[in-house]
Amino acid sequence: MIQDMFDPEFYMGVYETVNRNTKARVLHFGKYRDIAECGPQQEVDLNSPRTTTLERQNFYCVPVPGESVWVKEAYINANQARVSPSTSYTPSRHKRSYEDDEDMDLQPNKQKEQHAGAKQTGSVGGLQGCGEPKRLETEASTGPQLSSLNLSSPFDLNFPLPGEKGPACLVKVYEDGDCFKVNDVLELYGILSVDPVLSILNNDERDAASLLDPMECTDTAEEQRVHSPPASLVPRIHVVLAQKLQHINPLLPASLNKEESKTCKFVSSFMSELSPVRAELLGFLTHALLGDSLAAEYLILHLISTVYTRRDVLPLGKFTVNLSGCPRNSTFTEHLYRIIQHLVPASFRLQMTIENMNHLKFIPHKDYTANRLVSGLLQLPSNTSLVIDETLLEQGQLDTPGVHNVTALSNLITWQKVDYDFSYHQMEFPCNINVLITSEGRSLLPADCQIHLQPQLIPPNMEEYMNSLLSAVLPSVLNKFRIYLTLLRFLDYSISDEITKITSLYTLCPSTFIIIGLYSCLLIRGKSYKRKAVEDDFVEMRKNDPQSITADDLHQLLIVARFLSLSAGQTTLSRERWLRAKQLESLRRTRLQQQKCVNGNEL
Numbered sequence: 108m109i110q111d112m113f114d115p116e117f118y119m120g121v122y123e124t125v126n127r128n129t130k131a132r133v134l135h136f137g138k139y140r141d142i143a144e145c146g147p148q149q150e151v152d153l154n155s156p157r158t159t160t161l162e163r164q165n166f167y168c169v170p171v172p173g174e175s176v177w178v179k180e181a182y183i184n185a186n187q188a189r190v191s192p193s194t195s196y197t198p199s200r201h202k203r204s205y206e207d208d209e210d211m212d213l214q215p216n217k218q219k220e221q222h223a224g225a226k227q228t229g230s231v232g233g234l235q236g237c238g239e240p241k242r243l244e245t246e247a248s249t250g251p252q253l254s255s256l257n258l259s260s261p262f263d264l265n266f267p268l269p270g271e272k273g274p275a276c277l278v279k280v281y282e283d284g285d286c287f288k289v290n291d292v293l294e295l296y297g298i299l300s301v302d303p304v305l306s307i308l309n310n311d312e313r314d315a316a317s318l319l320d321p322m323e324c325t326d327t328a329e330e331q332r333v334h335s336p337p338a339s340l341v342p343r344i345h346v347v348l349a350q351k352l353q354h355i356n357p358l359l360p361a362s363l364n365k366e367e368s369k370t371c372k373f374v375s376s377f378m379s380e381l382s383p384v385r386a387e388l389l390g391f392l393t394h395a396l397l398g399d400s401l402a403a404e405y406l407i408l409h410l411i412s413t414v415y416t417r418r419d420v421l422p423l424g425k426f427t428v429n430l431s432g433c434p435r436n437s438t439f440t441e442h443l444y445r446i447i448q449h450l451v452p453a454s455f456r457l458q459m460t461i462e463n464m465n466h467l468k469f470i471p472h473k474d475y476t477a478n479r480l481v482s483g484l485l486q487l488p489s490n491t492s493l494v495i496d497e498t499l500l501e502q503g504q505l506d507t508p509g510v511h512n513v514t515a516l517s518n519l520i521t522w523q524k525v526d527y528d529f530s531y532h533q534m535e536f537p538c539n540i541n542v543l544i545t546s547e548g549r550s551l552l553p554a555d556c557q558i559h560l561q562p563q564l565i566p567p568n569m570e571e572y573m574n575s576l577l578s579a580v581l582p583s584v585l586n587k588f589r590i591y592l593t594l595l596r597f598l599d600y601s602i603s604d605e606i607t608k609i610t611s612l613y614t615l616c617p618s619t620f621i622i623i624g625l626y627s628c629l630l631i632r633g634k635s636y637k638r639k640a641v642e643d644d645f646v647e648m649r650k651n652d653p654q655s656i657t658a659d660d661l662h663q664l665l666i667v668a669r670f671l672s673l674s675a676g677q678t679t680l681s682r683e684r685w686l687r688a689k690q691l692e693s694l695r696r697t698r699l700q701q702q703k704c705v706n707g708n709e710l
Contacts, residue, residue: 265482428543461509
């Protein structure tokens, strides 16, 4: 995932070397390289008229935040090639003879002097000066490498989520760099550059520039440290081919473009067995929700929901669910999250405690000293499942950062955006994050739908119960669940533009929405369910009891009907799905009303 986009980088696309003895000239190309290549007796001619300076984009990429274990394993298994670790990552003293080692021990400053001599040939735009390649590699792999970096603290890889593992990398893009943006997930094919000499040369050049001319050293020490980290920690990838991924599910084709015959064949084959897959998934989630089939229905709708379009600032298609009635301070949410992890490609569980809300960094912010974007918990790629565990919330005082974090979560849920902090201004970054909130009562955070959990069984050992549930599902069936939940996000739901426009108007002004004709937003394309029938149905509901359905209720009903149709593989609304949506909503509201009467207060 692109975590940050550094400033464009200049490099020598074409450069010329001169042999010191024969004066013979050789033309070289610098594309896909970090260090200029020279022979033992060659040096770069920086004044050559044939030298060409070009520009490349520079992205800082991190592993996909919250990527599920099954996704990582699937990609590893798909890669049959097995290679041994590069010797560039570890000291390789066997490359020098014993005499060389003894000589270096007697003259510990010899390496530094050799690098200084090599650098006198110059460095332009990331192509460092030439020396003997063998010597440079040997020198860079010795002990003084880390000390020359002057690292006062461990290098921060800037992962958005705590506990993440995996290599970060600097991605250098030569073409179409403007097509990508922060938080995009990329698949890259390129040339790996892990030459450890990069760390020493970059550091030494900065020191030399500051001594010769302070104006030449425009980067601060911290910026240089962040933008030129050790290659052993942050390798470079020079991109030959890059594409933005629609999803990261390895069980599906990378592109779900309907025009591709391979994709069409895969989709049509899976859609033919969609009904039994949905039935099995419903049963599986019913067991995970302790026998509550109604909650399982809504969980399916939540997991396939996605923001399919935006009208001005309004995200259409989001479906945040508040699962209330969860046992307080229990392990239920933790184990439910484990189930979700086995189903979705990327997820994160946020434990909503006073301490976490006050101390965790939710919002990415710009560090102008290091000239980088410091990540936060909410810097997540599209279609990540965010489970907020509110059952852990205790009484306490939120300080100013805590209040800001709660506001950030509310904005994420309501507007599907995160306001990144650039000190002098806020910058909106739209997102597409599925948010599930588990709570004891009604959540403190906004939600599109609240469903109260009614367990039909209470297992004596929750962990044992959930483990047995997972072990009972065949891997092939589990894979079908994973395909189902990802594929249905990309189905086109045939609904008129008029519906979308009026639904947006409803969100802005519900009263106006009712005045102009609430029922008109049920216009449906397709012959299965005529517009007249929908209008009559709505008018009948209002006639019997004007309070039975409000603007909020109808909007909710439209959303449920949409995802209910998609969950069955139907891209238009049929009367059967409309009636089923009405039934589900009636059961949900009745349950909430009953719970309200039992507790004597509003959930």
